[in-house]
Amino acid sequence: MIGMSLLVRLALLLPPNVPQIPVLCYHQIRDWRPKDRTADKAYIMPPATFRLHMKMLADSGYHAILPDELYAHLTKGTPLPSKPVMLTFDDTDGDQYSIARPEMAKYGFKGVYFIVFNNINKNKYYMSRAQIRQLSDEGHVIACHTLTHPNIRKLKGSDWAAELDVPARKLELLTGKPVRYFAYPFGIWDQQILPELSRYGYLAAFQLDEPRDSAKPLLTVRRVIDDGRWDTSTLDRYLKHGFGHK
Known part of the structure; x- marks a missing residue:
């Protein structure tokens, strides 16, 4: 990836009270x-529930946006x-x-x-290269979730390039499009990874339900898991009230 522009470096200094846009994770x-296990059901969305949630979003007038739109909104004020x-x-x-x-x-x-590159074609439960390429061709965004899904707190030295840069390059070859966005494995992040993400040119990175970093909120964009146990009213309530200035 190319080095960051001045705009990117300045954007990473957004104040932490910038309003959040709802980001759901599946x-x-x-x-x-x-x-x-009961706890696992938060991460496992029954297909019937997923269908109800998508219909609720559509019926309620929600518009699905992509990372470039969010980035332009947060850095330039581009309307959503x-x-x-x-x-x-x-x-x-x-x-x-x-x-x-x-x-x-x-x-x-x-x-x-967000693709774990080594999961591609791993077995019948994971996506193939052709499927990922098709998603990209259809207008979905293919982004990086590391090479092997490690605990990033254990990475050091050459591990950073192996987990942050190598999979992004491979995905770029697969889709023919730049890879500019990242999601932390397990939603876990800490201060040591933020300079590494900047080094490899990521515009934004997505965690899970924790407060954003006060200095680099674009590298700690907050998501919440759309819980497999939620009904549509719970999801609607969380979208309306769960994304404050956290």
Whole structure:
């Protein structure tokens, strides 16, 4: 990736009270199994629930935005559509392609797919290269979720290039498009990774439900998991009241 422009460096200094745009995170989209723990069900969205949530978003007038739109809004004040929301998918699970993709297409929604590169073609449960290329061609954003999904707090030295730069380059070759956005494995971030993300030219990075970094909120954009146990009224309530100046 090329080095950051002055605009990017200045944008990373946005004040922490910049209003947040709702960003939802999804992992597995499948029916619950008897062995699934109660806590795991937050991360596992039954397909029927996913369909209801997408319909609720559409019926309520939400517009799915993509990272370039969010970045332009936060750095330049570019207007967003009414009731914006971002739909993001982690880990390269195949059901995100086979179930989420056609359901979003019903409403003209596009999403952000954070890819763990070594999960591609790993087994029948993960996406193939052809599927990822198709997502990109259809207007979804392909972004980086590292090479192997490590705990970033354990990385050092050459690990940074291996996990941040190598997979981005590989994804760029696969899709023919730049990779400018990143999601932290497990949603975990700390201060040591922020300079590394800047070094490799990422415009923004997405965590989970923690306060943003006061100095670099664009590298700690907050997401919440669309809980597989939520009904549509709970999701609606969280979208309206769960994204304050945190």
